[in-house]
Amino acid sequence: MYFRSLGRWLKGLVLTLLISxxxxxxxxxxxxxxxxxxxxxxxxYAMMTYxxxxxxxxxxxxxxxxxxxxxxxxxxxxxxxxxxxxxTYNDELRVGLQWQSGSDGDYMPSNYSSYLGxxxxxxxGLAAMTAAELKFADVSDGFSWLSLAQGVxxxxxxxxxxxxxxxxxxWQIWPYESGYTMKNSISNGxxxxxxxxxxxxTNDETYATWARKIWNWSLSSxxxxxxxxxxxDSTNMDNDCATQGNTQWSYNYGTYMMxxxxxxxxxxxxxxxxxxxxxxxxxxxxxFFPDSNGGIFEEVVCEPSESCxxxxxxxxxxxxxxxxxxALLVPSTYSTILPKLQASGQAAAKSCTGHNNNTCGVRWxxxxxxxxxxxxxxISATNIFVANMIQFQSSAPVTSTTGGNSSSDPTAGENxxxxxxxxxxxxxxGDKAGAGIxxxxxxxxxxGLMSWTVLGG
Numbered sequence: 211m212y213f214r215s216l217g218r219w220l221k222g223l224v225l226t227l228l229i230s231x232x233x234x235x236x237x238x239x240x241x242x243x244x245x246x247x248x249x250x251x252x253x254x255y256a257m258m259t260y261x262x263x264x265x266x267x268x269x270x271x272x273x274x275x276x277x278x279x280x281x282x283x284x285x286x287x288x289x290x291x292x293x294x295x296x297x298t299y300n301d302e303l304r305v306g307l308q309w310q311s312g313s314d315g316d317y318m319p320s321n322y323s324s325y326l327g328x329x330x331x332x333x334x335g336l337a338a339m340t341a342a343e344l345k346f347a348d349v350s351d352g353f354s355w356l357s358l359a360q361g362v363x364x365x366x367x368x369x370x371x372x373x374x375x376x377x378x379x380x381w382q383i384w385p386y387e388s389g390y391t392m393k394n395s396i397s398n399g400x401x402x403x404x405x406x407x408x409x410x411x412t413n414d415e416t417y418a419t420w421a422r423k424i425w426n427w428s429l430s431s432x433x434x435x436x437x438x439x440x441x442x443d444s445t446n447m448d449n450d451c452a453t454q455g456n457t458q459w460s461y462n463y464g465t466y467m468m469x470x471x472x473x474x475x476x477x478x479x480x481x482x483x484x485x486x487x488x489x490x491x492x493x494x495x496x497x498f499f500p501d502s503n504g505g506i507f508e509e510v511v512c513e514p515s516e517s518c519x520x521x522x523x524x525x526x527x528x529x530x531x532x533x534x535x536x537a538l539l540v541p542s543t544y545s546t547i548l549p550k551l552q553a554s555g556q557a558a559a560k561s562c563t564g565h566n567n568n569t570c571g572v573r574w575x576x577x578x579x580x581x582x583x584x585x586x587x588x589i590s591a592t593n594i595f596v597a598n599m600i601q602f603q604s605s606a607p608v609t610s611t612t613g614g615n616s617s618s619d620p621t622a623g624e625n626x627x628x629x630x631x632x633x634x635x636x637x638x639x640g641d642k643a644g645a646g647i648x649x650x651x652x653x654x655x656x657x658g659l660m661s662w663t664v665l666g667g
Contacts, residue, residue: 317335327397345613353622360619380392394444405417410609425473442456520584520586557574558570
Protein backbone atom coordinates (compact mmCIF):
# COMPACT_ATOMS: atom_id res chain seq x y z
CA MET A 211 0.00 0.00 0.00
CA TYR A 212 2.94 2.36 0.32
CA PHE A 213 3.02 2.96 -3.42
CA ARG A 214 -0.47 4.35 -3.02
CA SER A 215 0.87 6.83 -0.47
CA LEU A 216 3.41 8.07 -3.00
CA GLY A 217 0.70 8.31 -5.62
CA ARG A 218 -1.57 10.42 -3.43
CA TRP A 219 1.34 12.69 -2.51
CA LEU A 220 2.26 13.22 -6.18
CA LYS A 221 -1.36 13.93 -7.01
CA GLY A 222 -1.47 16.56 -4.31
CA LEU A 223 1.79 18.07 -5.52
CA VAL A 224 0.49 18.41 -9.07
CA LEU A 225 -2.70 20.05 -7.87
CA THR A 226 -0.73 22.40 -5.65
CA LEU A 227 1.43 23.51 -8.57
CA LEU A 228 -1.64 24.14 -10.69
CA ILE A 229 -3.16 26.45 -8.09
CA SER A 230 -1.31 29.68 -7.45
CA UNK A 231 -3.49 31.09 -4.69
CA UNK A 232 -4.23 28.44 -2.08
CA UNK A 233 -7.20 29.01 0.19
CA UNK A 234 -6.84 30.12 3.75
CA UNK A 235 -7.10 27.53 6.48
CA UNK A 236 -10.40 26.61 8.06
CA UNK A 237 -11.15 29.48 10.42
CA UNK A 238 -11.61 27.59 13.67
CA UNK A 239 -12.29 29.03 17.09
CA UNK A 240 -11.95 25.86 19.14
CA UNK A 241 -13.95 27.31 22.05
CA UNK A 242 -16.92 28.37 19.90
CA UNK A 243 -19.57 25.76 19.20
CA UNK A 244 -20.72 27.12 15.86
CA UNK A 245 -17.15 27.50 14.65
CA UNK A 246 -16.41 23.85 15.43
CA UNK A 247 -19.62 22.79 13.69
CA UNK A 248 -18.69 24.84 10.63
CA UNK A 249 -15.24 23.25 10.48
CA UNK A 250 -16.77 19.78 10.66
CA UNK A 251 -19.32 20.70 7.99
CA UNK A 252 -16.52 21.74 5.64
CA UNK A 253 -14.60 18.48 6.01
CA UNK A 254 -17.70 16.27 5.93
CA TYR A 255 -18.65 17.81 2.60
CA ALA A 256 -15.14 17.13 1.27
CA MET A 257 -15.27 13.60 2.67
CA MET A 258 -18.54 12.83 0.94
CA THR A 259 -17.26 13.90 -2.47
CA TYR A 260 -15.41 10.57 -2.45
CA UNK A 261 -18.56 8.58 -1.71
CA UNK A 262 -20.51 7.32 -4.71
CA UNK A 263 -22.74 4.73 -3.08
CA UNK A 264 -25.76 6.97 -3.59
CA UNK A 265 -25.24 7.13 -7.36
CA UNK A 266 -26.70 4.90 -10.08
CA UNK A 267 -24.50 1.91 -10.76
CA UNK A 268 -22.69 2.06 -7.42
CA UNK A 269 -23.18 -0.02 -4.27
CA UNK A 270 -24.26 1.76 -1.06
CA UNK A 271 -21.59 1.67 1.62
CA UNK A 272 -19.00 -0.08 -0.52
CA UNK A 273 -15.47 0.83 -1.52
CA UNK A 274 -14.18 -1.80 -3.92
CA UNK A 275 -10.63 -2.23 -2.61
CA UNK A 276 -11.10 -1.09 0.99
CA UNK A 277 -14.44 -2.35 2.27
CA UNK A 278 -13.78 -1.60 5.94
CA UNK A 279 -13.27 2.11 5.22
CA UNK A 280 -17.00 2.43 4.64
CA UNK A 281 -17.44 1.83 8.36
CA UNK A 282 -14.93 4.57 9.17
CA UNK A 283 -16.82 7.01 6.95
CA UNK A 284 -20.15 6.11 8.56
CA UNK A 285 -18.69 6.35 12.06
CA UNK A 286 -17.66 9.91 11.24
CA UNK A 287 -21.10 10.69 9.80
CA UNK A 288 -22.89 9.26 12.85
CA UNK A 289 -20.92 11.41 15.24
CA UNK A 290 -21.20 14.45 12.98
CA UNK A 291 -24.99 14.12 12.89
CA UNK A 292 -25.21 13.51 16.64
CA UNK A 293 -23.09 16.44 17.73
CA UNK A 294 -24.11 19.01 15.11
CA UNK A 295 -27.72 18.08 14.41
CA UNK A 296 -27.09 18.26 10.65
CA UNK A 297 -29.18 15.56 8.94
CA THR A 298 -27.90 16.20 5.41
CA TYR A 299 -26.22 12.82 5.03
CA ASN A 300 -28.53 10.67 7.13
CA ASP A 301 -30.12 8.90 4.15
CA GLU A 302 -26.72 7.80 2.82
CA LEU A 303 -25.76 6.74 6.33
CA ARG A 304 -28.88 4.70 6.94
CA VAL A 305 -28.90 2.98 3.53
CA GLY A 306 -25.17 2.20 3.57
CA LEU A 307 -25.17 0.69 7.06
CA GLN A 308 -28.07 -1.56 6.09
CA TRP A 309 -26.86 -2.48 2.61
CA GLN A 310 -23.53 -3.84 3.82
CA SER A 311 -25.03 -5.79 6.72
CA GLY A 312 -25.36 -9.05 4.77
CA SER A 313 -28.37 -11.30 4.55
CA ASP A 314 -27.83 -12.63 8.09
CA GLY A 315 -27.32 -9.25 9.78
CA ASP A 316 -23.70 -9.72 10.85
CA TYR A 317 -21.69 -7.68 8.33
CA MET A 318 -20.55 -10.69 6.34
CA PRO A 319 -21.88 -9.57 2.92
CA SER A 320 -21.46 -12.13 0.14
CA ASN A 321 -19.49 -9.76 -2.10
CA TYR A 322 -16.70 -9.33 0.46
CA SER A 323 -16.88 -12.08 3.09
CA SER A 324 -14.40 -14.37 1.32
CA TYR A 325 -11.46 -12.07 2.04
CA LEU A 326 -12.37 -10.15 5.17
CA GLY A 327 -10.34 -9.93 8.34
CA UNK A 328 -11.87 -10.08 11.79
CA UNK A 329 -10.94 -6.43 12.21
CA UNK A 330 -12.82 -5.45 9.02
CA UNK A 331 -16.06 -7.02 10.23
CA UNK A 332 -15.53 -5.69 13.74
CA UNK A 333 -15.38 -2.06 12.62
CA UNK A 334 -18.80 -2.35 10.99
CA GLY A 335 -20.08 -3.80 14.26
CA LEU A 336 -18.72 -0.75 16.08
CA ALA A 337 -20.49 1.51 13.59
CA ALA A 338 -23.81 -0.23 14.27
CA MET A 339 -23.15 -0.10 18.02
CA THR A 340 -22.50 3.64 17.76
CA ALA A 341 -25.78 4.12 15.90
CA ALA A 342 -27.62 2.41 18.76
CA GLU A 343 -25.80 4.39 21.45
CA LEU A 344 -26.42 7.73 19.72
CA LYS A 345 -30.12 6.94 19.17
CA PHE A 346 -29.96 6.89 15.39
CA ALA A 347 -33.45 5.60 14.66
CA ASP A 348 -33.82 1.95 13.67
CA VAL A 349 -35.21 1.35 10.18
CA SER A 350 -38.62 -0.26 9.83
CA ASP A 351 -37.66 -2.69 7.07
CA GLY A 352 -34.19 -3.84 8.06
CA PHE A 353 -32.00 -4.95 10.93
CA SER A 354 -31.86 -2.90 14.12
CA TRP A 355 -28.51 -1.29 14.88
CA LEU A 356 -28.17 -3.19 18.14
CA SER A 357 -28.91 -6.53 16.48
CA LEU A 358 -26.23 -5.85 13.86
CA ALA A 359 -23.67 -5.30 16.61
CA GLN A 360 -24.90 -8.47 18.31
CA GLY A 361 -24.62 -10.34 15.00
CA VAL A 362 -20.97 -9.36 14.67
CA UNK A 363 -20.30 -10.38 18.28
CA UNK A 364 -22.00 -13.77 17.86
CA UNK A 365 -20.11 -14.66 14.70
CA UNK A 366 -16.77 -13.48 16.05
CA UNK A 367 -16.78 -15.33 19.37
CA UNK A 368 -17.19 -18.56 17.37
CA UNK A 369 -13.74 -17.83 15.96
CA UNK A 370 -12.05 -17.59 19.36
CA UNK A 371 -9.06 -19.78 18.66
CA UNK A 372 -7.40 -22.09 21.19
CA UNK A 373 -5.29 -24.04 18.71
CA UNK A 374 -2.29 -21.90 19.70
CA UNK A 375 -1.49 -19.24 22.29
CA UNK A 376 -4.28 -20.48 24.62
CA UNK A 377 -6.88 -18.34 22.90
CA UNK A 378 -7.31 -15.09 21.07
CA UNK A 379 -8.68 -13.88 17.75
CA UNK A 380 -6.75 -14.43 14.55
CA TRP A 381 -6.20 -11.41 12.34
CA GLN A 382 -7.79 -13.01 9.28
CA ILE A 383 -10.85 -15.22 9.06
CA TRP A 384 -9.89 -17.69 6.35
CA PRO A 385 -6.88 -20.07 6.22
CA TYR A 386 -5.89 -18.95 2.71
CA GLU A 387 -5.38 -15.35 3.87
CA SER A 388 -1.82 -14.19 4.45
CA GLY A 389 -2.36 -13.07 8.05
CA TYR A 390 -4.25 -16.15 9.23
CA THR A 391 -1.46 -17.31 11.59
CA MET A 392 -1.22 -13.95 13.35
CA LYS A 393 -3.17 -12.71 16.35
CA ASN A 394 -3.27 -8.95 16.56
CA SER A 395 -4.35 -6.16 18.84
CA ILE A 396 -6.96 -4.51 16.66
CA SER A 397 -8.92 -7.75 16.20
CA ASN A 398 -8.76 -8.69 19.88
CA GLY A 399 -8.99 -5.14 21.22
CA UNK A 400 -11.83 -4.41 18.80
CA UNK A 401 -13.88 -7.39 19.95
CA UNK A 402 -13.09 -6.44 23.55
CA UNK A 403 -14.44 -2.95 22.87
CA UNK A 404 -17.56 -4.27 21.15
CA UNK A 405 -18.21 -6.72 24.00
CA UNK A 406 -17.84 -3.99 26.62
CA UNK A 407 -20.19 -1.70 24.75
CA UNK A 408 -22.80 -4.43 24.37
CA UNK A 409 -22.51 -5.18 28.09
CA UNK A 410 -23.12 -1.57 29.03
CA UNK A 411 -25.99 -1.05 26.58
CA THR A 412 -27.89 -4.26 27.32
CA ASN A 413 -26.77 -4.86 30.93
CA ASP A 414 -26.24 -8.49 29.90
CA GLU A 415 -23.39 -10.06 31.85
CA THR A 416 -22.69 -12.47 28.98
CA TYR A 417 -21.02 -9.67 27.05
CA ALA A 418 -19.09 -8.49 30.11
CA THR A 419 -17.79 -12.01 30.66
CA TRP A 420 -16.43 -12.06 27.13
CA ALA A 421 -14.92 -8.60 27.56
CA ARG A 422 -13.01 -9.78 30.63
CA LYS A 423 -11.97 -12.98 28.86
CA ILE A 424 -10.50 -11.07 25.91
CA TRP A 425 -8.83 -8.55 28.20
CA ASN A 426 -7.25 -11.22 30.36
CA TRP A 427 -6.05 -13.18 27.35
CA SER A 428 -4.54 -10.02 25.88
CA LEU A 429 -2.66 -9.45 29.15
CA SER A 430 -1.37 -13.02 29.08
CA SER A 431 -0.16 -12.60 25.50
CA UNK A 432 2.58 -10.28 24.21
CA UNK A 433 -0.06 -7.85 22.94
CA UNK A 434 -0.91 -5.93 26.13
CA UNK A 435 1.33 -5.13 29.11
CA UNK A 436 -0.37 -3.77 32.25
CA UNK A 437 2.95 -2.68 33.79
CA UNK A 438 4.18 -0.47 30.97
CA UNK A 439 0.85 -0.22 29.11
CA UNK A 440 2.65 -1.03 25.90
CA UNK A 441 0.33 -2.33 23.20
CA UNK A 442 2.04 -4.39 20.51
CA ASP A 443 0.57 -4.68 17.05
CA SER A 444 0.65 -8.45 16.64
CA THR A 445 2.00 -11.81 17.66
CA ASN A 446 2.67 -14.94 15.63
CA MET A 447 1.06 -18.31 16.22
CA ASP A 448 3.98 -20.15 14.61
CA ASN A 449 5.97 -19.84 17.85
CA ASP A 450 2.92 -19.99 20.13
CA CYS A 451 2.86 -16.21 20.47
CA ALA A 452 6.26 -16.04 22.14
CA THR A 453 7.25 -12.83 20.36
CA GLN A 454 5.58 -9.65 19.25
CA GLY A 455 5.51 -7.24 16.37
CA ASN A 456 5.88 -4.07 18.38
CA THR A 457 5.01 -1.51 15.73
CA GLN A 458 3.23 1.34 17.48
CA TRP A 459 -0.14 2.26 16.02
CA SER A 460 -2.48 4.60 17.84
CA TYR A 461 -5.66 2.64 17.17
CA ASN A 462 -4.34 -0.41 19.03
CA TYR A 463 -4.04 1.71 22.16
CA GLY A 464 -7.30 3.47 21.48
CA THR A 465 -9.46 0.39 21.10
CA TYR A 466 -8.29 -1.15 24.39
CA MET A 467 -8.69 2.22 26.15
CA MET A 468 -12.22 2.62 24.78
CA UNK A 469 -13.23 -0.85 25.92
CA UNK A 470 -11.78 -0.23 29.38
CA UNK A 471 -13.73 3.04 29.58
CA UNK A 472 -16.97 1.20 28.85
CA UNK A 473 -16.14 -1.46 31.44
CA UNK A 474 -15.38 1.26 33.99
CA UNK A 475 -18.77 2.81 33.31
CA UNK A 476 -20.55 -0.57 33.26
CA UNK A 477 -19.06 -1.54 36.64
CA UNK A 478 -20.00 1.83 38.18
CA UNK A 479 -16.43 2.93 38.65
CA UNK A 480 -14.22 -0.12 39.19
CA UNK A 481 -10.76 1.00 40.30
CA UNK A 482 -9.14 -1.73 38.20
CA UNK A 483 -10.78 -0.47 35.03
CA UNK A 484 -9.95 3.13 35.94
CA UNK A 485 -6.28 2.16 36.25
CA UNK A 486 -6.47 0.56 32.81
CA UNK A 487 -8.07 3.66 31.28
CA UNK A 488 -5.52 5.98 32.87
CA UNK A 489 -2.59 3.76 31.92
CA UNK A 490 -3.60 3.44 28.29
CA UNK A 491 -4.61 7.10 27.98
CA UNK A 492 -1.34 8.38 29.40
CA UNK A 493 0.69 6.00 27.25
CA UNK A 494 -1.26 7.14 24.20
CA UNK A 495 -0.47 10.76 24.94
CA UNK A 496 3.20 10.02 25.60
CA UNK A 497 3.56 7.98 22.42
CA PHE A 498 1.38 9.82 19.91
CA PHE A 499 1.15 13.42 21.19
CA PRO A 500 4.89 14.16 21.42
CA ASP A 501 6.07 17.32 23.13
CA SER A 502 8.51 17.85 20.27
CA ASN A 503 5.52 18.53 18.01
CA GLY A 504 3.67 20.73 20.47
CA GLY A 505 1.60 17.85 21.81
CA ILE A 506 -0.23 17.43 18.48
CA PHE A 507 -1.57 14.00 17.54
CA GLU A 508 0.87 12.20 15.24
CA GLU A 509 0.91 8.68 13.79
CA VAL A 510 4.56 8.32 14.70
CA VAL A 511 5.48 5.28 12.60
CA CYS A 512 4.49 6.65 9.21
CA GLU A 513 4.03 10.42 9.31
CA PRO A 514 7.69 11.49 9.62
CA SER A 515 8.63 9.30 6.64
CA GLU A 516 5.50 10.33 4.71
CA SER A 517 4.66 6.66 4.21
CA CYS A 518 1.17 6.41 5.73
CA UNK A 519 -1.23 4.32 3.66
CA UNK A 520 -4.98 4.84 3.48
CA UNK A 521 -5.67 2.67 6.52
CA UNK A 522 -3.07 4.36 8.69
CA UNK A 523 -4.34 7.86 7.88
CA UNK A 524 -7.65 6.88 9.49
CA UNK A 525 -6.17 5.79 12.81
CA UNK A 526 -5.89 9.29 14.32
CA UNK A 527 -9.50 10.03 13.51
CA UNK A 528 -10.73 6.84 15.13
CA UNK A 529 -8.69 7.44 18.27
CA UNK A 530 -9.80 11.08 18.46
CA UNK A 531 -13.39 9.85 18.61
CA UNK A 532 -12.54 7.20 21.19
CA UNK A 533 -10.80 9.77 23.35
CA UNK A 534 -13.88 11.96 23.30
CA UNK A 535 -16.14 9.05 24.31
CA UNK A 536 -13.69 8.09 27.05
CA ALA A 537 -13.86 11.63 28.45
CA LEU A 538 -17.65 11.30 28.69
CA LEU A 539 -17.65 7.79 30.15
CA VAL A 540 -14.84 8.39 32.65
CA PRO A 541 -15.31 11.97 33.86
CA SER A 542 -11.97 12.08 35.68
CA THR A 543 -10.21 11.93 32.29
CA TYR A 544 -12.11 14.87 30.76
CA SER A 545 -9.76 17.64 31.90
CA THR A 546 -6.77 15.71 30.53
CA ILE A 547 -8.30 14.70 27.22
CA LEU A 548 -10.02 17.90 26.12
CA PRO A 549 -6.87 20.10 25.88
CA LYS A 550 -5.22 17.43 23.73
CA LEU A 551 -8.21 17.32 21.42
CA GLN A 552 -8.34 21.12 21.25
CA ALA A 553 -4.67 21.52 20.37
CA SER A 554 -4.86 18.85 17.68
CA GLY A 555 -8.12 20.26 16.32
CA GLN A 556 -6.62 23.70 15.93
CA ALA A 557 -3.56 22.26 14.18
CA ALA A 558 -5.72 20.11 11.90
CA ALA A 559 -7.71 23.17 10.83
CA LYS A 560 -4.48 24.92 9.84
CA SER A 561 -3.58 21.93 7.69
CA CYS A 562 -6.76 22.38 5.64
CA THR A 563 -5.48 24.95 3.13
CA GLY A 564 -5.13 22.82 0.02
CA HIS A 565 -6.38 23.38 -3.52
CA ASN A 566 -8.60 26.39 -2.90
CA ASN A 567 -11.19 24.17 -1.20
CA ASN A 568 -9.81 23.61 2.32
CA THR A 569 -8.34 20.20 1.49
CA CYS A 570 -6.80 18.77 4.67
CA GLY A 571 -3.39 17.16 5.04
CA VAL A 572 -2.03 14.36 7.19
CA ARG A 573 0.65 15.89 9.41
CA TRP A 574 -1.39 18.19 11.60
CA UNK A 575 1.64 19.16 13.69
CA UNK A 576 2.98 21.17 10.76
CA UNK A 577 -0.05 23.49 11.08
CA UNK A 578 -0.05 23.90 7.31
CA UNK A 579 -1.07 21.88 4.27
CA UNK A 580 1.41 19.11 3.45
CA UNK A 581 0.26 18.19 -0.07
CA UNK A 582 -1.63 15.00 0.76
CA UNK A 583 -5.17 14.54 -0.50
CA UNK A 584 -7.85 11.90 -0.05
CA UNK A 585 -11.03 10.76 1.67
CA UNK A 586 -9.09 9.41 4.63
CA UNK A 587 -7.56 12.81 5.40
CA UNK A 588 -11.04 14.36 5.44
CA ILE A 589 -12.48 11.61 7.66
CA SER A 590 -9.78 12.08 10.28
CA ALA A 591 -10.11 15.87 10.21
CA THR A 592 -13.87 15.51 10.64
CA ASN A 593 -13.34 13.21 13.60
CA ILE A 594 -11.00 15.57 15.43
CA PHE A 595 -13.38 18.50 14.92
CA VAL A 596 -16.42 16.51 16.07
CA ALA A 597 -14.48 15.13 19.04
CA ASN A 598 -14.12 18.70 20.27
CA MET A 599 -17.90 19.00 20.48
CA ILE A 600 -17.86 17.25 23.86
CA GLN A 601 -17.17 20.63 25.49
CA PHE A 602 -20.64 21.74 24.36
CA GLN A 603 -22.57 18.45 24.58
CA SER A 604 -21.40 16.30 27.45
CA SER A 605 -23.95 13.49 27.71
CA ALA A 606 -22.57 9.96 27.57
CA PRO A 607 -23.77 7.40 24.99
CA VAL A 608 -27.12 5.97 26.01
CA THR A 609 -28.02 2.48 27.17
CA SER A 610 -31.26 0.52 26.91
CA THR A 611 -32.31 2.04 30.25
CA THR A 612 -31.21 5.63 29.63
CA GLY A 613 -32.99 6.35 26.37
CA GLY A 614 -31.68 3.76 23.94
CA ASN A 615 -34.46 2.03 22.00
CA SER A 616 -32.72 -0.07 19.36
CA SER A 617 -34.26 -3.55 19.29
CA SER A 618 -32.23 -6.40 20.73
CA ASP A 619 -31.71 -9.80 19.11
CA PRO A 620 -29.28 -11.86 21.22
CA THR A 621 -29.27 -14.64 18.57
CA ALA A 622 -28.46 -12.36 15.61
CA GLY A 623 -26.10 -13.90 13.08
CA GLU A 624 -26.43 -17.38 14.54
CA ASN A 625 -27.76 -18.80 11.26
CA UNK A 626 -24.81 -17.56 9.21
CA UNK A 627 -22.79 -20.71 8.58
CA UNK A 628 -20.43 -18.83 6.26
CA UNK A 629 -19.09 -16.82 9.20
CA UNK A 630 -17.33 -19.79 10.76
CA UNK A 631 -13.99 -21.04 9.49
CA UNK A 632 -15.20 -24.57 10.21
CA UNK A 633 -17.55 -24.53 7.20
CA UNK A 634 -15.61 -23.09 4.30
CA UNK A 635 -16.88 -22.83 0.75
CA UNK A 636 -14.71 -23.81 -2.18
CA UNK A 637 -11.99 -21.23 -2.72
CA UNK A 638 -11.67 -19.63 -6.13
CA UNK A 639 -8.72 -17.92 -7.76
CA GLY A 640 -10.58 -14.65 -7.37
CA ASP A 641 -10.92 -15.21 -3.64
CA LYS A 642 -7.21 -15.79 -3.27
CA ALA A 643 -6.37 -12.76 -5.33
CA GLY A 644 -8.64 -10.55 -3.26
CA ALA A 645 -7.17 -11.79 -0.03
CA GLY A 646 -3.64 -11.30 -1.25
CA ILE A 647 -4.24 -7.73 -2.35
CA UNK A 648 -5.60 -6.78 1.05
CA UNK A 649 -3.12 -8.53 3.29
CA UNK A 650 0.21 -9.27 1.68
CA UNK A 651 1.64 -5.77 2.11
CA UNK A 652 0.63 -5.66 5.76
CA UNK A 653 2.32 -8.97 6.46
CA UNK A 654 5.45 -7.98 4.55
CA UNK A 655 5.64 -4.77 6.54
CA UNK A 656 5.19 -6.63 9.81
CA UNK A 657 7.97 -9.08 8.99
CA GLY A 658 10.28 -6.23 8.02
CA LEU A 659 9.59 -4.33 11.19
CA MET A 660 10.15 -7.45 13.26
CA SER A 661 13.74 -7.50 12.02
CA TRP A 662 14.63 -4.34 13.93
CA THR A 663 12.00 -4.16 16.64
CA VAL A 664 13.07 -4.93 20.19
CA LEU A 665 10.91 -7.78 21.38
CA GLY A 666 9.19 -7.79 24.71
CA GLY A 667 6.65 -5.56 26.44
